[in-house]
Amino acid sequence: MVDFAGWSMPVQYTSIVSEHLGTREGVGLFDVSHMGRITIKGDRAADWLESILTRQVRDLSVGRSRYTLITGVDSTHETVHLSGDPVILDDAIVARLGNFEDGGQQFSLVVNASNRPRVVRWLKACLPQEGVSLHDITEETAMIAVQGPQVFGCDQEGVLAGPLANIFSPEILGKIAALKNYGVLGAEFDGKPVLVSRSGYTGEDGVEIIVSAEIAVMLWERLLEHSMTKPCGLGSRDTLRLEAAMPLYGHELCETTDPFSAGLGFAVNIDGRDFPGSDGIRARRTTGNRCRVGLVFDSRRAARSGDQVLLSQDGIESVCGEITSGSFSPTTERGIALAVVDRAVSKPGQELKVLVRGVQLPVKVVSLPFYRRSP
Amino acid sequence: MEKSRRYAKSHEWARLEDDGSVTIGISAYAVEALTDLVFMQLPDVGSTVTAGESFGEIESVKAVSDLYAPISGKVISVNTELPSQLETLNNDPYDSGWIISVQPVAVEQLDALFDQEAYDKLIGG
Numbered sequence A: 001m002v003d004f005a006g007w008s009m010p011v012q013y014t015s016i017v018s019e020h021l022g023t024r025e026g027v028g029l030f031d032v033s034h035m036g037r038i039t040i041k042g043d044r045a046a047d048w049l050e051s052i053l054t055r056q057v058r059d060l061s062v063g064r065s066r067y068t069l070i071t072g073v074d075s076t077h078e079t080v081h082l083s084g085d086p087v088i089l090d091d092a093i094v095a096r097l098g099n100f101e102d103g104g105q106q107f108s109l110v111v112n113a114s115n116r117p118r119v120v121r122w123l124k125a126c127l128p129q130e131g132v133s134l135h136d137i138t139e140e141t142a143m144i145a146v147q148g149p150q151v152f153g154c155d156q157e158g159v160l161a162g163p164l165a166n167i168f169s170p171e172i173l174g175k176i177a178a179l180k181n182y183g184v185l186g187a188e189f190d191g192k193p194v195l196v197s198r199s200g201y202t203g204e205d206g207v208e209i210i211v212s213a214e215i216a217v218m219l220w221e222r223l224l225e226h227s228m229t230k231p232c233g234l235g236s237r238d239t240l241r242l243e244a245a246m247p248l249y250g251h252e253l254c255e256t257t258d259p260f261s262a263g264l265g266f267a268v269n270i271d272g273r274d275f276p277g278s279d280g281i282r283a284r285r286t287t288g289n290r291c292r293v294g295l296v297f298d299s300r301r302a303a304r305s306g307d308q309v310l311l312s313q314d315g316i317e318s319v320c321g322e323i324t325s326g327s328f329s330p331t332t333e334r335g336i337a338l339a340v341v342d343r344a345v346s347k348p349g350q351e352l353k354v355l356v357r358g359v360q361l362p363v364k365v366v367s368l369p370f371y372r373r374s375p
Numbered sequence B: 001m002e003k004s005r006r007y008a009k010s011h012e013w014a015r016l017e018d019d020g021s022v023t024i025g026i027s028a029y030a031v032e033a034l035t036d037l038v039f040m041q042l043p044d045v046g047s048t049v050t051a052g053e054s055f056g057e058i059e060s061v062k063a064v065s066d067l068y069a070p071i072s073g074k075v076i077s078v079n080t081e082l083p084s085q086l087e088t089l090n091n092d093p094y095d096s097g098w099i100i101s102v103q104p105v106a107v108e109q110l111d112a113l114f115d116q117e118a119y120d121k122l123i124g125g
Helices: A016-025 A045-052 A113-126 A170-178 A213-224 A234-243 A278-287 B028-034 B087-091 B107-112 B116-122
Strands: A002-004 A007-009 A027-031 A036-042 A064-073 A086-099 A105-111 A133-136 A141-147 A184-189 A192-197 A206-212 A229-232 A290-297 A308-313 A316-329 A334-342 A351-356 A359-366 B005-007 B012-016 B022-026 B037-041 B054-060 B064-068 B073-078 B100-104
Touching (some): A016 A234, A027 A213, A027 A234, A036 A045, A036 A113, A045 A105, A045 A113, A064 A113, A086 A113, A086 A192, A105 A113, A113 A133, A141 A213, A170 A184, A213 A229, A234 A316, A234 A334, A290 A316, A290 A351, A316 A351, A334 A351, B005 B116, B100 B107
Antiparallel strands (some): A002 A007, A027 A141, A036 A105, A036 A133, A064 A086, A086 A105, A141 A206, A184 A192, A192 A206, A290 A334, A290 A359, A308 A316, A308 A351, A316 A334, A351 A359, B005 B012, B012 B022, B022 B100, B037 B054, B073 B100
């Protein structure tokens, strides 16, 4: 068990590789309760979020979610100085849960554990006088991710037979199975409301379930009763998301990242919209000359965040980029890495080198993701 | 009589052989703590190792760890098959999982290492 942003979490239950492969082949179960869960409601909630998030929410329908960045003023103490320069505080998933007859809207925001304190401080400091209320419900709730090709697997009669069948009625299970990617719906478990999202951080099909804390253990144990389900820790969570080329705050992005150089342009709706720091991001869009690539090593060795990427030309090595995340990839049995490099060397097939603990290892640029699940 | 192993605080073991050479590896405790081994970097035959200094690296999915020489000497043999068969470390870390064999500079350096009882206590056995 390790300390992860103040939470005690397992790196692995058995082994990282077996948990990784278990998720790619069957079902992996992840306790992701450490992540921040925030609800936002009121008759000005949509307008307020529209002005605050890098991604627009005006056109986000009920039952839909999307990936966004949260820009704002960083703070290490209780008072946020609103006049400070905004930076990227976190990445997040925003979901519209409901529109109500009285004109109110309800949203959820799921953020990283490590950034939760400053994100909540920032958002609360920006709340208008009326029309929006915000609650950090992290500690009253838990979140469990159920991921893998067998989550929606069927038995011989074509009936959904994955671990969710231990939890939900066939009718609800059918509705969950019909959700599109990033769709969200409210359901019930043990008489209590749960939120189910067709999303995840592994590159596999599956769901993330938010439940109230009192029934979390029962939900976990019920899911584990299924023969194909394997509990998975932080280690495999990282190797799985890396193969799926999914970003991790602190690696692919941080406070001052240019989203357009980091492969995160899609997370920023900047045309005709403003949000904190939008002018700065807009200005960087034309001057940035780097982009995100995937690198594959020809050995099992891995590079790590910060390792330099080198271009060999006429016998001279020059630095052309930097690793943002790297690891051994159990699915390909090779080292893989995400990196930000000069645009000129970013084409798939380009041969480069990475300086790993003093040794230059050859790599090749590949198109992303490293792993894509079968449809 | 089974030859006894001595251990470094950093979980490497050393065993004095009949011919005066010292075989070096890592303990079952270390292998267990590492899990998911993916790579090993070993020294060349003929190179020098110095007590307390790194002579190679072992990489798991999560991290890279240095291998520290428990004693000083010259490398006379390397288990070159080991990096491609890392499961051997899980199965048999004290025999077929040996890592290097060293001609020691001073055999007395072994006395500064933990004996089995002291090592077992160190790892909480």
